[in-house]
Amino acid sequence: MRRGMIFRMRKRPKELSRVRLRIALCACVGLLISLLTAFVPAIFGNVDYVGFEDPLYTVENPDPPQYLHGLIPEFRTAVWCAPSVPQYRWQNWFDSSIAFHEYYYGMRYNEWDLEVHGEIPPSFMIRRGSYGFPFQCMYADEVAVANGGAPYTMTFFDRVRARSGLREGVLVSGLNAPMVQRILPLAPHWGGLMLNTLIYGGGLGAFFVLPVLITRVRRIRNGLCLVCGYAIEDLDVCPECGQTTRDHAAA
Numbered sequence: 001m002r003r004g005m006i007f008r009m010r011k012r013p014k015e016l017s018r019v020r021l022r023i024a025l026c027a028c029v030g031l032l033i034s035l036l037t038a039f040v041p042a043i044f045g046n047v048d049y050v051g052f053e054d055p056l057y058t059v060e061n062p063d064p065p066q067y068l069h070g071l072i073p074e075f076r077t078a079v080w081c082a083p084s085v086p087q088y089r090w091q092n093w094f095d096s097s098i099a100f101h102e103y104y105y106g107m108r109y110n111e112w113d114l115e116v117h118g119e120i121p122p123s124f125m126i127r128r129g130s131y132g133f134p135f136q137c138m139y140a141d142e143v144a145v146a147n148g149g150a151p152y153t154m155t156f157f158d159r160v161r162a163r164s165g166l167r168e169g170v171l172v173s174g175l176n177a178p179m180v181q182r183i184l185p186l187a188p189h190w191g192g193l194m195l196n197t198l199i200y201g202g203g204l205g206a207f208f209v210l211p212v213l214i215t216r217v218r219r220i221r222n223g224l225c226l227v228c229g230y231a232i233e234d235l236d237v238c239p240e241c242g243q244t245t246r247d248h249a250a251a
């Protein structure tokens with residue numbers, strides 16, 4: 001039964017391509033929706049920055065930004081990271097769609113000996129804003145100089161920004177809250193983006209693909225015309241609606 005079904009399905013690539021088209025459309029719309037769950041709060045959300053609860057509060061972050069590593073020898077890792085998940089709010093709901101983390105490079109706890117290493121090393125802060133629902137799927141990094149913009153530091157600043165590239169996103173200013181910089185996040189959190197796309201695309205698929213698929217499989221099993229449901233048995237053309245059931249290229 002099952003082998004026969006697969007055999008028959010192979011003979012009907014045209015009909016199946018419509019199902020594939022629907023699956024592809026659901027995946028595209030699912031991706032678009034997950035992008036919107038990041039873009040809308042990033043650009044239009046009434047984000048209220050109330051600061052960090054405790055500026056000395058740090059966490060062991062398992063996933064600090066990697067792209068500054070090696071730029072300056074002492075930038076082996078972000079030396080500390082401040083989470084600010086509940087401090088940024090989008091109208092007090094939908095909070096999980098926004099998270100901010102600040103990563104500091106070349107600052108506190110840095111083993112730096114002025115006499116041995118010379119001038120105080122440049123230090124930078126990356127403030128990463130992540131957006132998306134239910135999983136954060138896009139982020140934008142703001143790069144800031146942390147130690148007063150000394151000339152020595154500024155020579156590194158351009159290199160830091162060159163490395164950050166698209167991760168800085170696109171500045172969209174003053175759309176809704178002129179006091180807050182609006183940045184369109186362009187860098188993906190791949191895991192979150194895939195999960196969100198699966199969730200939204202799968203939800204759409206349950207409505208737009210599954211019923212069609214069930215009908216088609218049932219008609220194929222029972223030897224019915226895929227278009228009108230007429231019992232065609234082994235005929236090449238449906239006598240009811242004229243649908244060709246054989247693949248011309250394969251014949």
Ligand SMILES: [Zn+2]
Pocket residue numbers: 225226227228229230238239240241242243
């Ligand atoms: Zn038919």
